[in-house]
């Protein structure tokens with residue numbers, strides 16, 4: 379039983395990231411793939427990849443909303459994550475953040491998980507948080523989110 383599982387797992391690895399190591403691990407600053415060699419033979423491997431980038435603090439000043447700034451900021455974050463080789467971008471929204479939820483869904487984010495805010499207030503008010511997820515490896519067919527917007531590329535400070 380374990381042997382079959384092991385063989386299935388190895389076959390899966392050989393058909394996915396190990397098939398294109400450079401593409402899977404060499405694309406961004408957060409990813410690396412190392413091998414251990416003895417007498418010129420690879421005897422060990424290990425890889426690291428940033429799994430998901432967390433999008434936070436999305437906000438546009440009231441008088442400037444509805445002009446595409448939020449969309450441009452979200453696209454910038456998605457492009458950055460893709461460049462770094464991340465698998466997905468995730469974020470949390472409150473149920474009252476209607477504009478934000480519409481924006482994320484229009485860009486191709488999918489509802490991933492929903493839970494009640496884990497505080498006394500959260501339980502009393504039944505305040506739910508929705509976690510959204512945007513797959514960057516194309517596995518769930520997101521919409522075309524990475525194109526340019528009218529606002530070009532916003533600048534930010536770290």
Ligand SMILES: CC(C)(COP(=O)(O)OP(=O)(O)OC[C@H]1O[C@@H](n2cnc3c(N)ncnc32)[C@H](O)[C@@H]1OP(=O)(O)O)[C@@H](O)C(=O)NCCC(=O)NCCS
Nearest residue numbers: 436437438442443444445446447448449470471475477478
């Ligand atoms: C969510 C938020 C960042 C969106 O920013 P934005 O610059 O208004 O986003 P966009 O202009 O790219 O898109 C907003 C959508 O609302 C529509 N809209 C039109 N007039 C609008 C207005 N006066 N105010 C807000 N949205 C308007 C836009 O047309 C657009 O929809 P569409 O592309 O289908 O036409 C902004 O509403 C905000 O700061 N909200 C409060 C903070 C918040 O909830 N953050 C999310 C945390 S997860």
